[in-house]
Amino acid sequence: MTPSEGARAGTGRELEMLDSLLALGGLVLLRDSVEWEGRSLLKALVKKSALCGEQVHILGCEVSEEEFREGFDSDINNRLVYHDFFRDPLNWSKTEEAFPGGPLGALRAMCKRTDPVPVTIALDSLSWLLLRLPCTTLCQVLHAVSHQDSCPGDSSSVGKVSVLGLLHEELHGPGPVGALSSLAQTEVTLGGTMGQASAHILCRRPRQRPTDQTQWFSILPDFSLDLQEGPSVESQPYSDPHIPPVDPTTHLTFNLHLSKKEREARDSLILPFQFSSEKQQALLRPRPGQATSHIFYEPDAYDDLDQEDPDDDLDI
């Protein structure tokens, strides 16, 4: 059994979380803080995608290469393509670098690839890049890299690209973080309580409602993931007891329901402004019963028979 098959046959629950993070592609933002660090989750994702046979590029800026490779076994280490920008970030030693433009040049070079193998690019860390590069340039390059495969015409030629970016939330203001999270397809915010780490995962599929879930996990020393149930949630103090819905029609003094006979009578009623042909004919025909109703009136002494002559002195 090859290692990749072995990885896929791992625990089902473990596969769900990492797979769901990697399956969507695009930019995956891992937001961590001082209390809940995210580099181990980043390394778990890197290990997962390496075992799945994807091409993995690492842009190491914040920690040294030895420290990053620590904990991976040799076959994974052989699959990682590591670009080291930690040892010599400003390129003072003027050695022959594969990417002369610094990390930005490396990212731009990755925009132009054409092979169909899916690629995972891990940025360690995105905070380091955000502090040294203008935010707009970084956003534009990240968007270009992560959206290479979104053209419907030639989707078969370029494989899916996932960009994993580790972002330290506390280093940046709300502006850059907001801008990056609006670009990200998946956003994982690390937190936790009482020693238990949790990941709040927000997936933004294009043109669909974003879905979010919270997953409690812990990372084992070999960077595989162990999903756990969260700590017991204490009952909320303000939860309402179940109130049965009140039916407003129960205690009325009038009748809201119609019996069958009443309903039939109502349906057969002809409304005054609804013209049916019979009603039209009835109105147009001269009424035969006009002679049946009479009004008898005895004129009173004070009645004014001729209303146009108030003094009654015209002699007609």
Next chain:
Amino acid sequence: MAAVATCGSVAASTGSAVATASKSNVTSFQRRGPRASVTNDSGPRLVSIAGTRPSVRNGQLLVSTGLPALDQLLGGGLAVGTVLLIEEDKYNIYSPLLFKYFLAEGIVNGHTLLVASAKEDPANILQELPAPLLDDKCKKEFDEDVYNHKTPESNIKMKIAWRYQLLPKMEQIGPVSSSRFGHYYDASKRMPQELIEASNWHGFFLPEKISSTLKVEPCSLTPGYTKLLQFIQNIIYEEGFDGSNPQKKQRNILRIGIQNLGSPLWGDDICCAENGGNSHSLTKFLYVLRGLLRTSLSACIITMPTHLIQNKAIIARVTTLSDVVVGLESFIGSERETNPLYKDYHGLIHIRQIPRLNNLICDESDVKDLAFKLKRKLFTIERLHLPPDLSDTVSRSSKMDLAESAKRLGPGCGMMAGGKKHLDF
């Protein structure tokens, strides 16, 4: 601005718009159709442009925004030469829909389109436009949608004794078959390919037009904006929307759509920093754009992620520089999603500004609390109704919550829930 004079005087060109506007407001009698007998000038005769109509208030030429409900709230439609700014909702789900309705309306009416985006290729945007609903299928689709999730007993139509049955319904805007001004679209289907190919459109995709190593001088427009303005100006000039090249074909409207303006993908850093170097870039862009639009037969829709803009003063300036400003606020992810007050709707829509064009007052509607709902096929805008307060065993605290949340609503929604105290009868 192109004002249509329908009372007999012929507007020779847009330059004499002011003179004809004063002549046309003398009487409210409106003549239908062009006058065939007046030939006293050799300039282009006034022919009505497809998909436009004069406003009943001041004769301003209006185009439809693609949503007849929104047209009604804006006083008949969007005036030619103005900008419609949509403030995007937080997760950008509903504002692209309004954007696409605007473009789809342009295709159905045969207008020329100009689509500019830094995020998506304009060709992909055009592939996703909603399909128009034709007249005979319209009523059937509406009834299907309205009665979709109601219980079977309420399917019986009410027999109304008085003549109100013949009047159009005020709340839910149904298809009005007499007007061909606004069209209805089916959001679940795509526009047929033949219609898109038959239309005349221009696309502006920023990553293709700009090289990434351009140096930006301070206090000038970002290069992305400069290129976009030049592109728009070229199209307007070459295709004669500003009357400079006499159009041999019939006059047409240019519909411009700009997506996600102000986001970092356009090279603008107002979303990233509070006092960036280019904080005036966006406002300058809108100023120049408005000048281009006012002198041509065009209408523009812009979607902007204002919730990301860090400096609130810029939002106020942007609102002033646009003509119509509509804000979308969706309930996803906020605590309002579970609020029973809002359970039938997907979000609130705020009409923040309506322009006063050649007028002292603007045509604002008296309904200020509007909510929108994206049904399976339609995007509807309705007046926000408070649900009836039926249960008499509800505790005091939840009544207070409802009152608190209803406090933000305007007086049109009923004064009952507006106060903190409840009078129990």
